[in-house]
Amino acid sequence: xxxxxxWPIHLALIAVGAVMLLPFYxxxxxxxxxxxxxxxxPSVIPRDPNPFYYVDVWxxxxxxxxxxxxxIVSVMTIAANVVLNAMAGYALTQTFRGKSFVLLLxxxxxxxxxxxxxxxxxxxxxxxxxLDSYLGLSLPLFSTIICIFVYKASFDAxxxxxxxxxxxxxxSQWTIIWRVMIPLARSAxxxxxxxxxxxxxxxxxWPLIVTRSPEMQTLPLGLARFLSYQEDTTGALYAFxxxxxxxGLLLFLMAQREFVQGLSAGATKG
Amino acid sequence: MIxxxxxxxxxxxxxxxxxxxxxxxxAFLAPSLLIFLLYRILPLAWNVVLSFEAxxxxxxxxxxxxxxxxxxxxxxDVFWQSLWNTIGLISSxxxxxxxxxxxxLLVDSEIRGRExxxxxxFLSYPLMTVAVAIIWRWMFDERVGLINYVARSLHLVDTxxxxxxxxxxxxxxxxxxxxxxxxGFYMVIILSGLQxxxxxxxxxxxxxxxxxxxxxxxITVPLLKPSLFLCFVIGMLNSVTSFDLVYVMTGGxxxxxxxxxxxxxxxxxxxxxxxxxxxxxxxTFFILLLGITYLANRLSGGNAGAVERD
Amino acid sequence: xDRRHVLKTGAAAAAATLFAPAYLRAQxxxxxxILTWNIADQEALFxxxxxxxxxAHPGVEIEWLDKKGPDVPAFYQTQLVAGxxxxxxxxxxxxxxxxxxxxxxxxxxxxxxxxxxxPKLFNTDYLSSWIYNKKNYLVPFYIAKTLLFYNKLMFKDxxxxxxxxxxxxxxxxxxxxxxxxxxxxxxxxxxxxxxPLMKMNGIELLTPDLKKPAxxxxxxxxxxxxxxxxxxxxxxxxxxxxxxxVEPNGAFSSGTVGMMHAHSSAYFFVKxxxxxxxxxxxxxxxxxxxxxxxxxxxxxxxxSSKNPELAFALIKLMTGxxxxxxxxxxxxxxxxxxxxxxxxxxxxxxxxxxxxxVLQTQLEHTDKLTGNWPLANDxxxxxxxxxxxxxxxxxxxxxxxxxxxxxxxxxxxxxxx
Numbered sequence: 001x002x003x004x005x006x007w008p009i010h011l012a013l014i015a016v017g018a019v020m021l022l023p024f025y026x027x028x029x030x031x032x033x034x035x036x037x038x039x040x041x042p043s044v045i046p047r048d049p050n051p052f053y054y055v056d057v058w059x060x061x062x063x064x065x066x067x068x069x070x071x072i073v074s075v076m077t078i079a080a081n082v083v084l085n086a087m088a089g090y091a092l093t094q095t096f097r098g099k100s101f102v103l104l105l106x107x108x109x110x111x112x113x114x115x116x117x118x119x120x121x122x123x124x125x126x127x128x129x130x131l132d133s134y135l136g137l138s139l140p141l142f143s144t145i146i147c148i149f150v151y152k153a154s155f156d157a158x159x160x161x162x163x164x165x166x167x168x169x170x171x172s173q174w175t176i177i178w179r180v181m182i183p184l185a186r187s188a189x190x191x192x193x194x195x196x197x198x199x200x201x202x203x204x205x206w207p208l209i210v211t212r213s214p215e216m217q218t219l220p221l222g223l224a225r226f227l228s229y230q231e232d233t234t235g236a237l238y239a240f241x242x243x244x245x246x247x248g249l250l251l252f253l254m255a256q257r258e259f260v261q262g263l264s265a266g267a268t269k270g
Numbered sequence: 271m272i273x274x275x276x277x278x279x280x281x282x283x284x285x286x287x288x289x290x291x292x293x294x295x296x297a298f299l300a301p302s303l304l305i306f307l308l309y310r311i312l313p314l315a316w317n318v319v320l321s322f323e324a325x326x327x328x329x330x331x332x333x334x335x336x337x338x339x340x341x342x343x344x345x346x347d348v349f350w351q352s353l354w355n356t357i358g359l360i361s362s363x364x365x366x367x368x369x370x371x372x373x374x375l376l377v378d379s380e381i382r383g384r385e386x387x388x389x390x391x392f393l394s395y396p397l398m399t400v401a402v403a404i405i406w407r408w409m410f411d412e413r414v415g416l417i418n419y420v421a422r423s424l425h426l427v428d429t430x431x432x433x434x435x436x437x438x439x440x441x442x443x444x445x446x447x448x449x450x451x452x453x454g455f456y457m458v459i460i461l462s463g464l465q466x467x468x469x470x471x472x473x474x475x476x477x478x479x480x481x482x483x484x485x486x487x488x489i490t491v492p493l494l495k496p497s498l499f500l501c502f503v504i505g506m507l508n509s510v511t512s513f514d515l516v517y518v519m520t521g522g523x524x525x526x527x528x529x530x531x532x533x534x535x536x537x538x539x540x541x542x543x544x545x546x547x548x549x550x551x552x553x554t555f556f557i558l559l560l561g562i563t564y565l566a567n568r569l570s571g572g573n574a575g576a577v578e579r580d
Numbered sequence: 581x582d583r584r585h586v587l588k589t590g591a592a593a594a595a596a597t598l599f600a601p602a603y604l605r606a607q608x609x610x611x612x613x614i615l616t617w618n619i620a621d622q623e624a625l626f627x628x629x630x631x632x633x634x635x636a637h638p639g640v641e642i643e644w645l646d647k648k649g650p651d652v653p654a655f656y657q658t659q660l661v662a663g664x665x666x667x668x669x670x671x672x673x674x675x676x677x678x679x680x681x682x683x684x685x686x687x688x689x690x691x692x693x694x695x696x697x698x699p700k701l702f703n704t705d706y707l708s709s710w711i712y713n714k715k716n717y718l719v720p721f722y723i724a725k726t727l728l729f730y731n732k733l734m735f736k737d738x739x740x741x742x743x744x745x746x747x748x749x750x751x752x753x754x755x756x757x758x759x760x761x762x763x764x765x766x767x768x769x770x771x772x773x774x775x776p777l778m779k780m781n782g783i784e785l786l787t788p789d790l791k792k793p794a795x796x797x798x799x800x801x802x803x804x805x806x807x808x809x810x811x812x813x814x815x816x817x818x819x820x821x822x823x824x825x826v827e828p829n830g831a832f833s834s835g836t837v838g839m840m841h842a843h844s845s846a847y848f849f850v851k852x853x854x855x856x857x858x859x860x861x862x863x864x865x866x867x868x869x870x871x872x873x874x875x876x877x878x879x880x881x882x883x884s885s886k887n888p889e890l891a892f893a894l895i896k897l898m899t900g901x902x903x904x905x906x907x908x909x910x911x912x913x914x915x916x917x918x919x920x921x922x923x924x925x926x927x928x929x930x931x932x933x934x935x936x937x938v939l940q941t942q943l944e945h946t947d948k949l950t951g952n953w954p955l956a957n958d959x960x961x962x963x964x965x966x967x968x969x970x971x972x973x974x975x976x977x978x979x980x981x982x983x984x985x986x987x988x989x990x991x992x993x994x995x996x997x
Contacts, residue, residue, distance in 0.1 A: 006379070006380075006381045006382075009376050009379055009381055010381060012376055013373075013376055013377065013381075013387045016373060016391065017387060017390045017391065019450075020390055020391050020393065020394060020450065020453065020454070021390060021393070022416075023394075023402075023405045023406065023409065023450070024393065024394075024397075026405060026408075026409075026416070027401065027405055042414065042415075042416055042419055083301075084301045084302045084305070085302065087298035087299070087301065087302070088298060088299050088301075088302040088303075090298055091294075091295045091296075091298035091299045092299075094291070094295050096291075096292060096295050096296075097292075102299060102303075105303075105306075105311075106306070107563065108556075108560055109306045109310040109311065110503070110507055111507070111556050111559035111560055111563065112310045112311075112313065112314050112556060113510070113511040113513075113532050113535075113552075113555070114511065114513075115511075115513050115532055115535060115536045115539075116313065116314075116317055116532075116535055116548070116549075116552040116555075116556075117309065117310065117313035117314070117317075118539075118654070118658060119316075119539075119545065119657075119658055119661050120312060120313035120316040120317075121308075121309050121313055122658045122661070122662060123661065123662055124308050124309070124312060124313075126662050126664075139305070139308075139309070140305070140308075140309040142301075142305045143301065143302040143305040143306065145306075146504065148302065149500075173291070173294060198395065198396045201396075202396070202398045202399070204398070204400065204514065205513075205514075205654075208647075208651055208654070208655065209654065209655060209658050212613075212643070212645065213643070214645075220398060220400075223398070223400060224618075224620075224646075224647065224648040224651065237404070241397070241398060241401040241404075244398055244401075245396060245397050245398070245401075248396030249393065249396055252389070252392065252396060253389065256385065256388070256389065326682050327657060327660045327661045327682070327684070328660070328682050328683045328684055328883075329682070329683075345992060347989075348963075348967075411827070412819075412827075413827070413830065413831060413834070414830070432818065432822070434822075435818060435819065435822035435823070435827075437974075437976065517650075521824065523822065524821075524822040524970065524974075525967040525970050525971060525976075526967055536654075537963070539657075540653045540654040540657055541653060541959050541963075542957070542959045542960050542963065543657065543678060543679075543682065543959075544960075
């Protein structure tokens with residue numbers, strides 16, 4: 001029973017992996033060859049591959065500027081997320097009056113779709129004087145409910161004995177949080193970082209509405225430039241998609257292991 | 271909370287600590303609550319108020335009571351069609367979750383390179399939804415799409431299948447694209463859930479004579495309920511807020527075959543400038559989602575595991 | 581001490597930059613903002629125009645925003661609610677009627693009256709297509725209307741020598757060219773572009789007072805029925821009723837469709853994609869009855885604009901003879917500005933005779949424009965009418981039932997207004 005035959009599993013996984021990768025392959029192929037995807041039959045091998053579409057993207061839009069904006073907004077979002085979500089997650093591990101109300105509130109906040117909040121969100125941001133600013137761009141995503149629950153579960157998983165021992169040692173609440181809980185919630189932090197990055201980085205509609213000046217635009221807004229007035233889907237469009245994808249992917253690769261563990265904490269403690 | 275603080279004042283050091291504790295807890299919750307208040311709760315309130323009014327960006331609001339709701343429920347086929355499509359989309363989440371469960375089981379086994387498989391499968395999630403929609407629109411294209419090309423080359427069909435132009439195939443096509451995007455995310459959640467199930471449970475069951483299937487039903491699934499619930503909630507939220515996906519892939523068409531509530535709300539507001547009516551649909555949508563979450567919670571044993579633990 | 585001071589100042593400055601709204605940072609006396617609809621490729625031209633304007637009006641800042649079509653309504657309306665709508669907005673199709681009716685746009689008739697030479701620069705039919713309630717709202721920016729492209733090679737194969745001159749011939753020709761994966765006819769369907777097919781059969785959408793639907797007639801049912809049958813038999817390509825932009829144009833440019841009913845912009849798209857296209861293979865004609873649906877762009881001024889005179893001055897500059905000509909000749913598009921369009925056609929005559937022929941159709945029969953009604957709720961009516969018509973055309977419902985359902989839906993919308 002020890003030596004299981006693994007090749008059928010590999011086969012199945014390779015098949016699935018191929019299906020998952022197929023669209024990517026096409027995006028990648030078109031980004032380096034500019035083959036017209038509306039040509040028939042579709043060509044599997046890229047015809048004269050060249051990196052110039054990536055260069056096109058760089059010059060067609062102020063790529064560096066948009067990239068920097070996206071980075072700033074995402075960094076702000078991630079930083080705020082980690083702090084706010086950890087705090088809220090920790091608070092939810094304690095018992096207090098009104099706890100179930102708060103939990104219900106959070107859950108129902110998840111059910112409010114963004115498109116229905118565009119105008120009021122814009123008006124509120126305007127009242128706060130944050131239109132067309134980095135803070136205005138990132139504020140709505142400063143805290144997300146899924147990540148709060150991930151932190152909560154992670155904190156829940158810290159053995160009671162450890163906390164009690166720390167308390168017996170005379171450590172204050174604050175110190176316990178800083179020295180004991182946070183380090184043990186490393187994977188929740190990794191999860192938070194990856195998810196809030198992806199959500200913030202790919203955010204399209206909110207930056208569209210909230211920015212006016214061209215120098216405040218974030219990377220996804222550059223997309224419009226490549227869906228040209230004739231909706232010509234070109235190599236540059238796909239190169240653009242790859243370039244937008246790259247940072248999120250890298251981040252995931254780097255924090256992969258922690259990410260899985262973090263989601264695990266969020267999913268199973270109960 | 272104020273009463274607690276008031277009571278605490280009369281007590282000794284122990285109660286004062288609990289007041290401090292309460293303050294700490296609420297202070298910790300405050301920033302997040304503030305963000306949600308600003309960007310979710312207040313907008314929802316705006317929608318609720320607006321749903322009882324007739325308003326346009328340039329005219330003052332007029333209270334009209336339930337007129338919007340009346341129109342929506344009794345006079346609007348598109349609402350019902352969108353509702354139906356939305357429910358269809360939500361019901362497809364279990365398919366994606368089941369697939370992800372299967373994948374997670376495969377990846378969870380002691381095979382080499384499972385992190386590579388995991389990465390490959392997760393890859394679709396960080397891709398911009400607009401990009402996902404564009405590429406899948408091409409793949410399903412009747413004339414030049416890859417799927418039809420493959421199907422015809424393998425002689426599975428004679429004439430190309432008009433996926434996105436057909437009233438019957440359009441929504442399933444959107445569902446396929448959606449599942450593709452979310453599969454990795456679901457899988458990672460379930461995988462983590464699988465990995466915390468103690469192995470000795472399986473071994474004990476094996477000794478007791480349970481075969482793989484029994485082990486799966488009796489051990490795996492119950493202990494996975496929290497993960498599955500989380501997947502379902504996320505999946506449901508994602509598929510019904512997948513505005514970009516539907517809008518770019520089909521625009522809600524053909525006819526209203528892929529119109530979901532969120533695209534209808536958007537069109538009502540921004541194409542037809544009927545924000546007041548759109549608000550009524552939004553409120554209804556919100557209640558629908560709450561209801562489904564409640565149901566799902568009940569079905570998964572009440573306390574949803576990770577999502578609510580007291 | 582020093583380092584800390586520097587760091588503090590630096591941090592404060594960074595915070596200020598990060599948290600201060602960008603548009604407040606720009607100091608200017610007067611600011612004009614102009615929102616264009618998906619025309620970012622003309623950046624260089626606009627920069628020149630703005631430079632000339634700024635030279636003539638010192639102290640004025642121009643903020644140029646360009647959004648893709650589907651994003652313009654969302655962006656503009658949010659700005660409208662917030663009270664910061666752009667001074668000038670470039671609008672396509674019929675969306676202007678809704679906003680004019682709701683009071684978002686400025687009535688520019690007084691400006692026309694103050695400078696009567698200016699309106700004379702334009703084709704009167706196009707200019708008057710932007711009149712609502714006897715008031716002018718838009719100045720022409722660029723125009724396009726539908727015409728019939730046809731594949732001469734496919735025509736020859738089917739033994740046809742000339743483009744169709746009637747609805748019957750459209751149906752007949754399309755059926756004769758239908759073979760395997762080849763179809764005879766395709767049309768665009770957004771923004772009422774297909775309406776000439778109806779109008780040439782005498783079908784009206786609404787009664788002249790625009791209060792009641794007028795399309796539920798036996799004649800209309802017969803037309804829809806014929807279209808449905810032709811679609812089912814492959815004469816008319818199904819994508820006519822289900823496609824948006826890329827699919828119909830892609831189909832035609834692949835050389836498998838005999839005729840395409842689309843507006844002039846389609847020419848440049850299919851030319852890029854269809855290698856078979858040249859003056860001998862692509863035919864250009866008016867649709868039977870010379871009916872066409874325009875899809876035009878015009879400049880409007882937001883009512884909330886703080887500098888309407890300045891905004892109008894900028895519009896005058898951009899659509900005046902000098903710059904309209906430059907625009908028309910570089911982008912190969914017609915502007916309804918008489919001088920500019922003449923120059924554009926002249927420049928194309930030798931360079932690209934087919935393009936010349938295509939654009940020539942845009943200036944002919946401008947008295948037979950259809951498919952545009954001064955309806956404040958045009959979008960709603962379209963949304964009510966089209967899905968039902970689609971059902972009829974695709975054979976999901978028979979023509980009578982589909983039209984009846986459409987009539988019910990449209991009546992409902994009209995009742996509300």
